[in-house]
Structure formats: structure tokens, C-alpha cells
Amino acid sequence: RKEVEQDPGPFNVPEGATVAFNCTYSNSASQSFFWYRQDCRKEPKLLMSVYSSGNEDGRFTAQLNRASQYISLLIRDSKLSDSATYLCVVFTSGTYKYIFGTGTRLKVLA
């Protein structure tokens, strides 16, 4: 089993739609969680950190469920510019490693 698993997609959604991505992780000792966005042929850019209490940044909402070991990202009112690959990243301080999911591709269609 992979340490961090994501549905690779692609998710094709119309503009204005709401889309949700899930990510599961296997190491219960993991302590920090992030969503990164990666555009084609570019480096990943931090979208948001994920906290147990959940956090929201504009149209983006991230949730963490430690008991079930999954993280989610919700995007509301999708824009064409949201088309990218969304990477789930899990950090474990014991090993000081960031483990990346394979990414979920999102295509927002006009």
C-alpha cells in the first residue's frame, strides 16, 4: 500500500462546479498535511496547510480526519484557472520526510 494515495483523475468539471478530492495516508504518526498545486511543467506551489479543525481560504476548504487518516480538499465555484494537478503531501517529523501523493488532475471546462 502506498503511503499517500490519491485518485489520479482526471476530474473534468464545468465552470462553477464544486469538486472534492480525497487523500488517504497510512502512517498514523504523520503530523502535518498540505495541499499543493502543480501546473504542467512547473514546480508545486503551496495551496494550503490542513488542520484538524479544518481551514478555509476563499473557495478552497481543507479538512483532516485523523481517525480515518484522510485529508480532503473542496473547491467551490471552479474557475478555468483551477485546472492543475493537486498534490496531497504528508509530513512525518520522526523521519523528517514529506511524502507526496501521485496527484489528482483537475480540468475545469468552459
Added chain:
Amino acid sequence: GAVVSQHPSWVICKSGTSVKIECRSLDFQATTMFWYRQFPKQSLMLMATSNEGSKATYEQGVEKDKFLINHASLTLSTLTVTSAHPEDSSFYICSATGTSDQETQYFGPGTRLLVL
């Protein structure tokens, strides 16, 4: 803040040559720098972790004699791909974490290496 640069952004070289990639944190001191490799349509794979002034820690399967990492200062790490071969062609990305926030990593723009 938290800007990481990489140089060069593109490299095309002949098989057998060595290629050096620089990673710099521009506006913060990076306690740790990471080197990743990404093949097309795949996720980032960690190659090694480096801390300033100490030897890099390589991931399983990554040859330390082939991928030389030097972390000479808190703002600079270099990756040298020695005797590059076509299978080394990839997107190499570095990232850094700072002294104030050691959990959030910031990525450089990446270096595309093509070995002919």
C-alpha cells in the same frame, strides 16, 4: 517571502557529462533542503535530504556517488549529476524549509535536464 531559486532552468547535455544544479533560498535561511525528481505524469520522488554542513541523506535506490549533493551554506545547496545518461533526463526540483517554519517547504522552479 520564502522564495527559492534554481539554476539553470534548462540543461541539455551529452551523455557522460556532469551537470550541476544550484538551489538557493533567497530571503530566508534554509535549515533543510530537499532534492526531488519527477518523471512525466508521475509525482515527485524524494532523492535526498540535506542539512547545512552535513552529509546528505539519500533515499533507497538513489546512488550517492552519482548524485552528489553539497549543502555549503544555509542558503545554497547543489546537486551534481555525474556522468549523466539519457535515463537521468528528468525534472529536478529542490525545496527548502526555513528556521522559523520547519514544516512548510517551498519549492524552486525546477530544472529540466535532457541528456542526449
